[in-house]
Amino acid sequence: MRTFCFHESSCVRVVLSAAAAIMQIGILTFVPDAALAHGERNQEPFLRMRTAHFYDVKWSTNEIPVNGEIVVTGKFRLFPIWPVNLPLPEAAFLGNGTPGPVLARTESYINGVPAIQSTKLELNRDYEFKTVLKGRVPGYHHVHPMINVMGAGPLLGPGNWLTVTGNESDFKLSIKTLSGETIDNLETWGLGRVFFWHGLWVAIAIVWLVWWLRRPLLLPRFRALTEKGGDRSQLVTSTDRLFGAGLLVATILTVFFGFQATDTAYPRTVPLQGSRATVEPLPEVPEQVKVVVNKSNYDVPGRSLRMNVTLTNNGSSSAQLGEFLTSNQRFINHEVSQAMATVDPNYPKELLPPNGLKVSDSRPLKPGETKTVDIEAADAAWETERLSSLINDPDNTLGGLLFYYDEHGKRTISNVSGPMVPVFTDPDNRTAENPKGGAG
Amino acid sequence: MQGGTSVRLYGLEWPKESARISRVFDLLVAAILFLAVSGAFHLHYMLTAGDWDMWIDWKDRQWWVTLTPIMAITFPAALQYVFWTKFRLPIAATFAVVCLLFGQWINRYFGFHLWSYFPMSEVIPALLIPGALVLDIALLLTGNFLFTAMSGAFAFALLFYPTNWFWLAPYRLPVEVMGQLVSVGDYISYAFTRTALPEYIRLIERGTLRTFGGHSAIIASFFSAFVSILMYLAWWHIGMLLARVVTTPNTLKNFMGLTDKDEPAEAAQKAIDGTSLQGRSVAAE
Numbered sequence: 001m002r003t004f005c006f007h008e009s010s011c012v013r014v015v016l017s018a019a020a021a022i023m024q025i026g027i028l029t030f031v032p033d034a035a036l037a038h039g040e041r042n043q044e045p046f047l048r049m050r051t052a053h054f055y056d057v058k059w060s061t062n063e064i065p066v067n068g069e070i071v072v073t074g075k076f077r078l079f080p081i082w083p084v085n086l087p088l089p090e091a092a093f094l095g096n097g098t099p100g101p102v103l104a105r106t107e108s109y110i111n112g113v114p115a116i117q118s119t120k121l122e123l124n125r126d127y128e129f130k131t132v133l134k135g136r137v138p139g140y141h142h143v144h145p146m147i148n149v150m151g152a153g154p155l156l157g158p159g160n161w162l163t164v165t166g167n168e169s170d171f172k173l174s175i176k177t178l179s180g181e182t183i184d185n186l187e188t189w190g191l192g193r194v195f196f197w198h199g200l201w202v203a204i205a206i207v208w209l210v211w212w213l214r215r216p217l218l219l220p221r222f223r224a225l226t227e228k229g230g231d232r233s234q235l236v237t238s239t240d241r242l243f244g245a246g247l248l249v250a251t252i253l254t255v256f257f258g259f260q261a262t263d264t265a266y267p268r269t270v271p272l273q274g275s276r277a278t279v280e281p282l283p284e285v286p287e288q289v290k291v292v293v294n295k296s297n298y299d300v301p302g303r304s305l306r307m308n309v310t311l312t313n314n315g316s317s318s319a320q321l322g323e324f325l326t327s328n329q330r331f332i333n334h335e336v337s338q339a340m341a342t343v344d345p346n347y348p349k350e351l352l353p354p355n356g357l358k359v360s361d362s363r364p365l366k367p368g369e370t371k372t373v374d375i376e377a378a379d380a381a382w383e384t385e386r387l388s389s390l391i392n393d394p395d396n397t398l399g400g401l402l403f404y405y406d407e408h409g410k411r412t413i414s415n416v417s418g419p420m421v422p423v424f425t426d427p428d429n430r431t432a433e434n435p436k437g438g439a440g
Numbered sequence: 441m442q443g444g445t446s447v448r449l450y451g452l453e454w455p456k457e458s459a460r461i462s463r464v465f466d467l468l469v470a471a472i473l474f475l476a477v478s479g480a481f482h483l484h485y486m487l488t489a490g491d492w493d494m495w496i497d498w499k500d501r502q503w504w505v506t507l508t509p510i511m512a513i514t515f516p517a518a519l520q521y522v523f524w525t526k527f528r529l530p531i532a533a534t535f536a537v538v539c540l541l542f543g544q545w546i547n548r549y550f551g552f553h554l555w556s557y558f559p560m561s562e563v564i565p566a567l568l569i570p571g572a573l574v575l576d577i578a579l580l581l582t583g584n585f586l587f588t589a590m591s592g593a594f595a596f597a598l599l600f601y602p603t604n605w606f607w608l609a610p611y612r613l614p615v616e617v618m619g620q621l622v623s624v625g626d627y628i629s630y631a632f633t634r635t636a637l638p639e640y641i642r643l644i645e646r647g648t649l650r651t652f653g654g655h656s657a658i659i660a661s662f663f664s665a666f667v668s669i670l671m672y673l674a675w676w677h678i679g680m681l682l683a684r685v686v687t688t689p690n691t692l693k694n695f696m697g698l699t700d701k702d703e704p705a706e707a708a709q710k711a712i713d714g715t716s717l718q719g720r721s722v723a724a725e
């Protein structure tokens with residue numbers, strides 16, 4: 001069993017690959033960075049609070065055998081107050097954040113459109129996604145849905161631990177080509193030709209090298225070239241030239257006939273496909289509850305975000321504030337049963353802060369009503385997830401989604417965003433070590 | 441003639457023992473050079489043509505075909521200068537690309553396949569050996585770097601696509617995935633995902649060459665061949681610059697009381713006096 005996750009083991013991996021790099025210094029080969037590429041906690045908070053907000057994410061199961069399937073579904077909204085230093089999502093790709101291809105992706109869709117190509121996405125719009133993953137490498141893997149945005153990098157959704165059991169060698173991904181060939185396993189497809197052709201040319205190259213290396217090499221040749229009495233005609237003989245000319249002709253003929261034979265063997269091929277998909281966003285739903293942030297503080301010692309917001313219900317049904325979502329952390333208002341009911345039992349616990357969301361007045365907003373409330377999202381996650389480092393950001397603006405429910409359980413979503421003012425000390429003598437406060 | 445104690449090598453007389461040591465030296469240098477060129481060429485190649493060479497779904501008919509020979513002819517050209525002008529050895533290009541291929545296979549198998557779980561079918565390196573053989577033999581037969589550039593460097597790029605088509609074709613068979621037409625190579629890289637290298641980063645036949653229809657590989661090859669001639673000439677001269685042995689006197693050695701064996705102690709003291717006047721005056725009590 002191999003257990004890797006970006007944030008748990010990225011340090012280990014960096015150290016190991018540094019060691020590997022040192023071991024390989026003689027041949028200077030690279031350890032690929034795909035597996036070291038990111039740790040979600042190392043991503044800047046602005047990137048995690050104001051880009052893609054994933055919600056309703058569901059995993060069909062948490063454990064599969066090799067070749068078994070997991071279907072990941074969910075939605076994401078691209079936040080309208082997109083960081084100014086990031087390019088707009090002109091080209092985006094639905095990815096899955098895994099420690100290497102431990103799962104094979106067999107299908108993926110954004111709003112029903114196949115996501116094998118990249119696509120343009122729109123801000124302040126919602127998209128539905130679906131990814132089908134097939135177990136490949138046994139182990140305990142942290143897997144995230146993810147949107148890659150050109151110029152902005154990977155925008156990670158919630159990560160979940162998935163267990164793959166069984167034997168790696170049993171893995172198989174088969175497909176039938178349109179030209180009639182049956183590919184038993186894509187992992188090994190075509191390797192016979194690769195090994196044959198590479199091996200053949202390496203063998204020919206070695207013949208050519210040995211032809212020259214078998215004779216005294218460096219100093220004798222150098223002296224023969226530079227010193228009086230050296231016989232240059234022995235350095236390159238007419239036999240050498242003849243052999244060279246023969247090899248030249250043989251090389252060109254082999255390449256030419258190899259090419260011809262390949263074209264005959266595979267008459268129907270297609271070039272790589274590099275177009276862009278067109279994806280329409282989900283129908284726009286008017287924002288039922290207007291949110292105005294009057295004041296927002298991040299209480300450093302208390303590790304809590306406090307906001308004073310004015311909410312106006314412009315809809316025709318009531319609206320009760322049930323959840324605040326930011327950086328994949330779901331702060332759920334425990335007083336709202338509809339909000340509590342949305343939590344899937346498979347949902348990762350570390351993304352559900354236990355204290356949830358505290359709202360000074362949780363009563364539903366009646367249609368047309370305006371109310372000013374204090375909301376508080378307190379959790380150690382602000383520190384452990386390094387979200388509090390927003391204090392060090394030149395664009396100190398937080399962002400998230402607020403979820404409301406009406407009396408029938410119907411949900412509406414509002415964006416919430418505002419500057420975040422840190423509070424470093426407070427009258428209760430609370431500290432990061434002693435968040436409850438009191439005489440210290 | 442000293443009979444059994446000496447040998448003639450290329451017209452010059454060598455004591456047998458020297459000839460034997462020189463042969464050991466040959467093998468040592470060859471082994472060291474093999475690793476050094478593998479490392480340096482591989483690094484250079486990764487930084488310039490890296491992703492194109494790395495992934496089965498990057499090897500398009502335009503950018504891959506154009507860039508790879510241009511970036512790959514560099515080390516062969518520079519080494520050809522040294523190997524040919526100093527030793528009359530027409531093997532530099534072949535040697536360089538064999539080193540490169542060795543580094544690549546090690547890297548792909550251990551780094552990408554075993555360590556990062558990519559299937560080998562996703563990470564096969566391109567093959568450059570036929571072009572390199574032609575480049576070497578062009579130098580052998582013409583004995584002239586300009587003619588080699590015009591014939592050998594040109595052929596180096598032209599042979600690239602047909603050489604690789606032999607093993608690449610199976611990865612360009614059409615498949616239907618989710619109701620869409622893609623090539624097997626596209627699907628392999630889609631299935632075995634790269635977290636940090638999304639689809640849109642690929643450059644798949646972007647540019648006006650595509651208006652030439654199915655012939656973009658041929659046109660790209662010819663374009664690459666012309667640029668390869670220029671690259672060859674430039675890197676031949678880089679090889680010339682790098683081959684100049686530049687030494688500077690090691691004064692530090694003298695400060696530390698180390699002198700060359702054949703250097704009289706007096707001369708060494710003079711060297712110290714001459715180079716460390718300032719140091720001495722500052723240190724004087």
Ligand SMILES: [Cu+2]
Binds near residue numbers: 159
């Ligand atoms: Cu993770």
